[in-house]
């Protein structure tokens with residue numbers, strides 16, 4: 001059951017550098033991100049899968065030296081579009097038409113509505129909207145990782161401008177949002193592994209409107 005896996009997962013602090021997550025598991029964790037729902041289906045983000053040890057060392061240095069970045073075997077970087085452009089919007093609407101094999105007037109009107117609003121807006125506002133979509137994918141990847149019994153630590157504790165420079169994201173119109181090292185927990189080195197999961201109880205979290 002998914003909830004059992006979500007109770008099993010935790011923000012792993014110490015990963016075993018001797019263990020490698022298999023490529024098929026990594027692909028399924030990335031596939032969960034690709035399948036994430038996004039506003040208007042624009043998928044305004046990409047995922048980088050970083051295994052290169054030198055690149056991960058550089059990233060660790062601008063991410064509070066968090067050891068999971070190099071102790072894990074893979075590092076996912078979620079990078080959102082820095083802006084909504086007419087090209088990007090058209091590309092996704094054209095893809096829908098191509099995959100489905102027909103054009104629909106309602107859909108084309110919707111395209112025109114987005115083209116008339118998003119590209120004219122402030123780039124920062126657009127980036128923040130895109131980043132919110134990326135977070136949905138982050139959540140789904142974390143759930144898939146738990147399903148695969150792969151440890152994954154979501155991280156915002158890094159300097160985004162430095163990470164963008166390391167991966168050349170700016171040239172591609174992308175900005176880093178969240179990183180997720182993937183690996184396997186090393187319980188003996190992890191202060192968090194045996195601590196209880198802490199969440200507010202349902203009555204402080206849910207309001208039932210009946």
Ligand SMILES: Cc1cc2nc3c(=O)[nH]c(=O)nc-3n(C[C@H](O)[C@H](O)[C@H](O)COP(=O)(O)O)c2cc1C
Pocket residue numbers: 009010011012013066153154155156157158178197198
């Ligand atoms: C967006 C986001 C950013 C986070 N950044 C970090 C981080 O940089 N380093 C870290 O060790 N944990 C980070 N965490 C983990 C949280 O502290 C952790 O998920 C939270 O305390 C709940 O604990 P649990 O995930 O172990 O159940 C982050 C979590 C999220 C969702």
